[in-house]
Amino acid sequence: MIKQNINLEEIRADYHSSIETLKHRVIICAGTGCVANGSLDVYDALVKELESKGLNVKVSLKREDDEPKGDIYVSPSGCQGFCQMGPLVTIEPEGYLYVKVKPQDVPEIVEQTFIHKQPVERLLYKNPADGKVYAKHNDIPFYRRQNRYVLGECGLIHPEDLDEYIGKGGYAAARKAYTEMTSQEICDIMIKSGLRGRGGGGFPTGKKWVFTLSEQSDKKYVICNGDEGDPGAFMDRSLMEGNPHRIVEGMMIAARAIGADEGYVYVRAEYPLAVQRIRRAVADAEAAGLLGDLVFGSEYNFRMVVMEGAGAFVCGEETALMASIEGLRGMPRPKPPFPAQSGLWGKPTVINNVETLATVPLILRNGSQAYRRLGTDGSPGTKTFALTGHVANTGLIEVPFGSTLREIIFEIGGGVTDKFGNPDPDGFKAVQIGGPSGGCLTEEFLDLPLDFDSVRSIGAMVGSGGLVVMNKNTCMVQVAHFFMQFTQNESCGKCIPCREGTKQMLALLEDIMEGRATADTLALLEDLAKAVQVGSLCGLGKTAPNPVLSTLKHFREECEAHVFDKRCPTGQCKALAVPEILADRCKGCTACAKKCPVGAIRGERKQPHVIDPKLCIKCGTCAQVCKFNAIVGV
């Protein structure tokens, strides 16, 4: 059977002709965050309301020839990044962005926006810092300061509409790769572009491909690493949910570049929506003849399999991920041999991160020079970051490499918040970058241009791009403990430095938090951290000590206060707390004395009570039962 080749131009022309006649387009964010806030109900309510008002509404761009064209097209989109403000509704061409929209707001939106052609004031974004109201999506500081290159179409297109992806120029780069270029040419462009792996390592993608290309083998594989396990990172999830076809196209190009005919997408099971969307994208691409035999009429075949992970952080490590695809326990193996020589089932394999693969079609489409105009010399392009924690605007952002933390946190993020979520201009304490492999950076690094090398030079890591902002109420020892707890839990147990080292580091951190530490504890912790760094088998163990080392380096004083003064400067460490009864507030009701499990509270009825610090176990029960807020420090 001769396969009909897909005609990209025809689909693109059809797409444009149906888009051009539209009077409005309504985009409702359907990323995980907005769906959780009820965006699908908003979608249903809006379609119903528009219909009931007799407006010509469409929910699909596809139509039969005799069917009239629609005036208003309502579609879902992938994550638009401004999750905290969701559900988000964008109206084009006006560019209005409505935030925190509820189904009951829909009649007003329809009446005002489509009939009276006015924005609904109360649903527009109001900047918490200065109270200014923004009508348009692109004027909001959160978006204005960004450069959404890789994320560009996320949030603008219907993630499950193959024709729309093609309409926006999709799959043209893949066709070019399959019909006009040699493998070497593709690799050369990637090398010239300077694209570096976005999974954390920052290894040049083009080089990785060349290594795999030069291997002789009857079978090669491409793997997309979508096992984004770093706590506080969700850029890969958003890409898979928002623009899955870009990832499919990136994998097709990678496959052509190295000579692979089979690809695997490994997605975390914690991302059910991402799994569903990428499965749908692969199925649609197959049905359209983009995947399968003789791709674009060339002599090459390419097929893809989507595999759902089973919940192991270590599977983000490439060799462990491959073991998991093979049906084994996800344990890393020593390198060399590298996957380029011996990867999946012993065959040469390229394994790239989601964001890396999503960048590939753009480079091929626009050329390596255009790509190099973004970012810095050593780290070209943009990077997506998940900005979270104590910051006014949390969400998914993208900036060129070389941007500073100050720009990200204070301009895009809108500044630091206190524990009640209110803006606090002096609240900044630290920002944790790169998840459990990264470190905490202090105020002095706020103006450091962020790129792979500059961040590494100060003992942290860009990693996958999690940025967790912390305010002055955060205890840094507890943060280090949190990450150590995480890596200790997730250590696969294969090599001793990581398995035992993380456990011992965790115990030492607990000693510090619970007041058992001495000067030796800090020295031992530092020593051990360095040993684990050198001695571990894979990236998980090698980078696990980073949060500890960076805390010891940048927050030495805070650590020492715990050790020598037995005091937690932020008052967060329970065991170091010194509970005290404020005599002027205590009414002598005896409630606390009755509840104290160790009988540490004494006092006459109707007289202020006192806590015996020698007996007190700092359980905090007294503070909970006190009706007069007389007990402090616990």
Next chain:
Amino acid sequence: METQLKMKKFERVCQIIDKYEQNPNKLIPILQEIQKEYRYLPEEVMAYVATCLGLSPARVYGVASFYANFALKPKGKYVIHVCDGTACHVKGSGEIKKALYKKLTLSAEKKTTDDLLFTVEAVSCLGACGLAPVITINDKVYGQMTIEHAEQLVDEILEKEQRK
């Protein structure tokens, strides 16, 4: 009666294994689908899978016990996941977990209620950090959670179940 039930149990397992062409490389997807069916991996089912795929039971058990998403004990009808990613953690997910444990008399060791109605587990990052702190109940995401709201969600389920 019991044998009949058991036969029925394995019938579905056989279908799943056949769907993956009895390929031992597909052990993880096979176990995932079986778990969807039973909500956990019963020991006899794992042994049966091992025989069908020509693997040792130890190999199957090794894989099942390695990955966090496989449950070796029955889980509750409502599985509550409390996200313990960085963003959720710094925004107080620990207190929410404690409150749920307390409400349902559960702990880090005892994760499922005796009536098999609830399972409460801390999980690593769910990737909805913009909504921190987050919990999910049977995969439905609830963001910007508070202790009161979490308790209220549990109450709503309890009420619904009692009405049945």
